[in-house]
Amino acid sequence: MESKKFAQHGMLVVVRSLVSDRRCLLTLMLALLMPMFARGESQPLTIAELFGFPSTNTDGTTPHTPVIQASDGNLYGTTTLGGNDGSGCVHGCAGTVFKLTLQGQITVLYTFASPYANGRTPRGGLVEGGDGYLYGTTISGGLSNYGVVFKISKTGQFQKLHDFCATFPCTEGTNPVGSLILGTDGNFYGTTSSPPAYSTVFRISPAGDYTVVANFHNAPTGNSQGLLQASDGNFYGAGFNGVFRLSPGGTLTTLYLFGTQPNDGSVGNGPLIQATDGNLYGVTANGGTGASGIVFRISLAGDYIKIFDMVRTVEGLSPNGLLQASDGNLYGTTAGAGPPLAGGVVYEITADGTLLRSASLTNATGIGSVAPLIQASDGKLYGTARGSGSGSAAGTVFVVDAGLPPSSAPTISIINIPSNAAYGGSFAPAYAYVGDGITSVTSNTTSICTVSSGVVNFVGVGTCTLVAHATATANYAAATGSPQPFSIAPLTTTISIYNIPSGAMYGGSFTPGYTYTGDGTPSVTSNTTATCTVAGTVVNFVGLGTCTLVAHATAGTNYAAVAGNPQSFAIAQATPAISINNIPSGAVYGGSFTPAYTYTGNGKTSATSNTPSTCTVSNKGLVSYVGVGTCTLVADATATANYAAATGSPQSFTIAQATTTIAIKNLPNTARTGRSFTPTYKYIGDGATSATSNTTGICTVSGGTVSFLATGTCTLVAHATAGSNFAAATGSDQSFTIK
Numbered sequence: 001m002e003s004k005k006f007a008q009h010g011m012l013v014v015v016r017s018l019v020s021d022r023r024c025l026l027t028l029m030l031a032l033l034m035p036m037f038a039r040g041e042s043q044p045l046t047i048a049e050l051f052g053f054p055s056t057n058t059d060g061t062t063p064h065t066p067v068i069q070a071s072d073g074n075l076y077g078t079t080t081l082g083g084n085d086g087s088g089c090v091h092g093c094a095g096t097v098f099k100l101t102l103q104g105q106i107t108v109l110y111t112f113a114s115p116y117a118n119g120r121t122p123r124g125g126l127v128e129g130g131d132g133y134l135y136g137t138t139i140s141g142g143l144s145n146y147g148v149v150f151k152i153s154k155t156g157q158f159q160k161l162h163d164f165c166a167t168f169p170c171t172e173g174t175n176p177v178g179s180l181i182l183g184t185d186g187n188f189y190g191t192t193s194s195p196p197a198y199s200t201v202f203r204i205s206p207a208g209d210y211t212v213v214a215n216f217h218n219a220p221t222g223n224s225q226g227l228l229q230a231s232d233g234n235f236y237g238a239g240f241n242g243v244f245r246l247s248p249g250g251t252l253t254t255l256y257l258f259g260t261q262p263n264d265g266s267v268g269n270g271p272l273i274q275a276t277d278g279n280l281y282g283v284t285a286n287g288g289t290g291a292s293g294i295v296f297r298i299s300l301a302g303d304y305i306k307i308f309d310m311v312r313t314v315e316g317l318s319p320n321g322l323l324q325a326s327d328g329n330l331y332g333t334t335a336g337a338g339p340p341l342a343g344g345v346v347y348e349i350t351a352d353g354t355l356l357r358s359a360s361l362t363n364a365t366g367i368g369s370v371a372p373l374i375q376a377s378d379g380k381l382y383g384t385a386r387g388s389g390s391g392s393a394a395g396t397v398f399v400v401d402a403g404l405p406p407s408s409a410p411t412i413s414i415i416n417i418p419s420n421a422a423y424g425g426s427f428a429p430a431y432a433y434v435g436d437g438i439t440s441v442t443s444n445t446t447s448i449c450t451v452s453s454g455v456v457n458f459v460g461v462g463t464c465t466l467v468a469h470a471t472a473t474a475n476y477a478a479a480t481g482s483p484q485p486f487s488i489a490p491l492t493t494t495i496s497i498y499n500i501p502s503g504a505m506y507g508g509s510f511t512p513g514y515t516y517t518g519d520g521t522p523s524v525t526s527n528t529t530a531t532c533t534v535a536g537t538v539v540n541f542v543g544l545g546t547c548t549l550v551a552h553a554t555a556g557t558n559y560a561a562v563a564g565n566p567q568s569f570a571i572a573q574a575t576p577a578i579s580i581n582n583i584p585s586g587a588v589y590g591g592s593f594t595p596a597y598t599y600t601g602n603g604k605t606s607a608t609s610n611t612p613s614t615c616t617v618s619n620k621g622l623v624s625y626v627g628v629g630t631c632t633l634v635a636d637a638t639a640t641a642n643y644a645a646a647t648g649s650p651q652s653f654t655i656a657q658a659t660t661t662i663a664i665k666n667l668p669n670t671a672r673t674g675r676s677f678t679p680t681y682k683y684i685g686d687g688a689t690s691a692t693s694n695t696t697g698i699c700t701v702s703g704g705t706v707s708f709l710a711t712g713t714c715t716l717v718a719h720a721t722a723g724s725n726f727a728a729a730t731g732s733d734q735s736f737t738i739k
Helices: 022-038
Strands: 003-008 011-016 046-052 075-079 093-100 106-113 134-138 148-152 158-163 174-182 188-194 200-204 210-215 235-238 242-246 252-257 266-268 280-286 294-298 304-309 317-319 330-336 345-349 355-360 381-385 396-401 412-414 431-433 439-443 449-452 455-458 462-470 484-489 522-526 532-535 538-541 545-553 567-572 578-580 597-599 605-609 615-617 623-625 629-637 651-656 662-664 681-683 689-693 699-702 705-708 712-720 734-738
Touching: 046 355, 093 134, 134 174, 235 280, 280 317, 280 330, 412 462, 431 462, 439 449, 449 462, 455 462, 522 532, 532 545, 538 545, 578 629, 597 629, 605 615, 615 629, 623 629, 662 712, 681 712, 689 699, 699 712, 705 712
Parallel strands: none
Antiparallel strands: 003 011, 046 396, 075 093, 093 106, 134 148, 148 158, 174 188, 188 200, 200 210, 235 242, 242 252, 266 280, 280 294, 294 304, 317 330, 330 345, 345 355, 381 396, 412 431, 439 462, 449 455, 462 484, 522 545, 532 538, 545 567, 578 597, 605 629, 615 623, 629 651, 662 681, 689 712, 699 705, 712 734
16 A cells, blocks of 8 residues: 655644545644644645736746845746737737736736847846846747847836847857846856757846856856845756856866666756755656655755655645745745645755645646746745646646745945045945845935945035935845935045156157046146247247146145145257057968057167068068068167167067868759769868768768768868968768658
8 A cells, every 4th residue: 555754844744545434534633733833834825816917918927037036025927928018919919927926916017028138028027127127038939939038127117128130140149048146246157058059158248248157058057047046146947967166267068967866856846945054956847756756955066866756646746946044944836746636746855855844736727837936025025937826728827825034124334434525435235134134225306416336426415315225035024224325525636747757868759647536627838938838738849958847737626626745857968769559469371560650759660570581671661471480570760860770670460370260152953863073162271171970870971972872961061271371171961851
């Protein structure tokens, strides 16, 4: 007789698959209910629909992603289909961004509509930035139909930040999956999934500056659907085949591969979480003892243990990501199965894998949840379901009452408000705050003080008023502090020339730079006009002897006029030096450059070559790369009345072989078995050309001729050997069909 054990606060209940009579059934029910009433949270998990997406599609349908609770207390999320473009979506609508109050009132903020230039089908959730905007991705649409990154305000102002693979060749990744996360550096991080580039982890700034952090080509774990930045500053994910760590600098490390131990899970699903014990927790969609998925724990060092097996008829199958709620327990959902009439399950386990409570997702609450839960400030858990609900099977946002109390809203304030601020200064706020949200500050007086990258800058004179903020998290509500004012006073400043020349020579000049922090206009005057004069902003050396200058600044809005102390230097007879200041660092055969000179005289400049077999100099001064090896040049200047002739030191650089490309330019349009063709090549170089076949069962190469052996796809690669002046070249795969 089969049985399954449930541990509830140390009590074991054995549910036997056969219950012989009513007395056994009554005993069974009491055994199931009594431990639950003995819990600190005495109630069962209860699930209710918060909002059902209607079959009219105007609010969107089929949500695949979690909702978030933003700093205004409302829930925000996306749907993958439907919407309202104002014209009945005649040409197609493919998803929405929506706002949902905790009372179930929905507002559609944006519809992704044909021709989908701003994206199509959001398959990742939203994240709130420090600027209060919501950031997200779509899996397709955009300029090349490979997806976009976008930002949207809480009132619906939409801005596309990035098109994936807008130009080719493309190595940045396409079709983003999973939700973005906000990194501790203020940038957002996400993952991509599909060709033509390999899957990647990317970083994007709030302004849209995009960088590939890592490429998962040949990575054993595969990429994940979403990331976690842990307490050590590294990023972690559960890929198809295992768990990886990624440093902010892009170093990938495999922590664990599924299949290392028996029944240890397969197909990592959803982002990892870091629990209060410092360990990471995640799920796999498949594998485990019942082949329905597992929950696992892994340390930051890679110590892995399976803590829970899904049972298809109890917890369902294909679990999604986890949530550690305010009671310290782990909550999750499964995408399907469960008890009779269920379409997935919400379950609660301890951090050591003891099942505490579970409840079925049904047609009334919504079924087919494929996203993690969140805990809102009211203590309740919120999730999304892809189907059913009161809106005629179009999906729901549902709420789970686990008996958890509302989170207490933390307070926040700036603890290092300056007491003697002066115009032109700045400071980095520190906060009095107990919570795990992202802290930030805003200015109510932007004409007096502004905030940039977390630093408060004093841009005017008067009263600066700042407000501290912290974003909402799973365990803490968003926090906004009280206004905190302080005074910014005018600044008394000084001025001096910071680049007085130490080796001035007749005929030269310089443009003074000033050590000055005011808002007046700086200038300079000469006390010795027989030796040096000022024209505009330039000081000219017109005689030999001592030049004495005085720096000045006019009065500005926040600064008084100021005159510096006299500053003197000597001007000597000109014995100029000369050198070429643009020696190339990556010269290759066949190239050229025109030398530019560092020279303070008025003679005629030129260059000569000490190595004419490698580089030559034309009458017009153009240096040409005529060989491979070391090119040595010498700069010269002719003599004039006030300057001696100048010859520089030899300056050498390396001329390397030229790199080139090669491709077969006569691939057959119609190829039939038993025939052949002789490739010709698009190639500039001095190597010997050839081709090889990657599909020798379909086509072979012999003596420069490609023979068609069998029907299918023939893939050829063009090659060229290294020559005297050109490096070896290998082309890209080129394929055609043999019929």
